[in-house]
Amino acid sequence: MWKDSWWIAKKELKMQIPGIILTLLSTIFIGIIITPTFYLNIINLFEGADIYGSRLVFEDHTVYIDSILVDAIFLGFTPCLSALFMWGPYISLRAIKEDPFGKRLAVYRSLPVSTKVLSLSRVLFMLFIFVLFSAAFYLTITISVPNSLFIHLEYHQFLSFILFWIGYALVIGSLNPYIESGTNGKVLYIYSFILMVSLILVLFVVHQVWNTSIVNATILLLTRAPVIPVIVSLACGILGVMIMAKLLNKRLSERDYL
Numbered sequence: 001m002w003k004d005s006w007w008i009a010k011k012e013l014k015m016q017i018p019g020i021i022l023t024l025l026s027t028i029f030i031g032i033i034i035t036p037t038f039y040l041n042i043i044n045l046f047e048g049a050d051i052y053g054s055r056l057v058f059e060d061h062t063v064y065i066d067s068i069l070v071d072a073i074f075l076g077f078t079p080c081l082s083a084l085f086m087w088g089p090y091i092s093l094r095a096i097k098e099d100p101f102g103k104r105l106a107v108y109r110s111l112p113v114s115t116k117v118l119s120l121s122r123v124l125f126m127l128f129i130f131v132l133f134s135a136a137f138y139l140t141i142t143i144s145v146p147n148s149l150f151i152h153l154e155y156h157q158f159l160s161f162i163l164f165w166i167g168y169a170l171v172i173g174s175l176n177p178y179i180e181s182g183t184n185g186k187v188l189y190i191y192s193f194i195l196m197v198s199l200i201l202v203l204f205v206v207h208q209v210w211n212t213s214i215v216n217a218t219i220l221l222l223t224r225a226p227v228i229p230v231i232v233s234l235a236c237g238i239l240g241v242m243i244m245a246k247l248l249n250k251r252l253s254e255r256d257y258l
Contacts, residue, residue, distance in 0.1 A: 001117050008108065008121035013128065019087025020129065026086045027133045031140030034073050038215075039145050041070045045216045046152040067213035068203065074165055074215055076199045081133035082126050082173025089185060099185040105252070119249040122177040123241060130173055138162045153219070160226035164218060167233025174240040182251035 013020070044066060083090065089100050108118055142158075150158070172195070179191050206214055221229055 001114075001120060004113070004117045005120035005124055008113070008118065009124040009128065012121070012125050016084060016087065019084040020132070023084050023086040023129075024133060024136055027081065027136050028140050030073070030077065031137045032144055034070065035141050035144040037066050038070050038073075038141060039149055041066050041213065041215060042149055042152055042219070045213075045219060067216060068207060071203055071206075071214045072199075075203065076196065078134070078137070078165055078169035079172035079195075081137060081169060082130040083176045083180070084129065089180075089188060097185065101180045101188070102184055105181050109252070115249050115252040119177075119181075119245055119252055122181050122248060123245045126173070126177045127241070130170065134166055134169065138166075153223070157219075157223050157226050160222045160230050161219060163230045164222060164233045167230065167235075167237040170234075170237030171240045174237065174244045178244050178248045178251065182248050 085091075105118070142162075153161070175191075179188055183191075203214075206212060218229075
């Protein structure tokens, strides 16, 4: 089953090479753009925000723009690394009516391929691009960030930070194969909208109610306990993939492609 699933996944990867290249370049570009702000956010945390950073003051409440921007990237962008977000249905509104993922699955379902093989191929495809894009994103930040960052963060703490957010991104990103292959183009856009609104609400609540940064909170947590939170995060990500694979297999066996 694994051999057949990987064969389908490799075939899909070859077909999507232009999208992979474009998304990879976009990921690296976003990594380069966010690195100065990410670095500034760390400086704010350890050396005092009164010295560094852009901020807006509303009466007695201070909003740090740098913290919000970094939170938005890690909270909202990193889960997108499990999809070709700069290619195909993700950048074309025609996907709402044409349902390109459904048409592609209909071709595979016409072949003598079991739903288990097909669902596993979607998982393997997702995991491949997720690992590729995540590696590109975090390597870009690691290479671009000034060495003075590691005055405040030890290397193993920085690695824990990366692994923690990879686990988080995998939890949400694992839903992509199900949304893409188990639903249709309309649901894809509805899901993306709901996810975006939900993450904006989370950002608003955290910054307004608790007056803190999500990224800053995870950094402080991981400087005190760099192992257990990472294990929990990665375990949740792996569990999410396993659950999604089962749900997708069930959905593919029930879905009508005619």
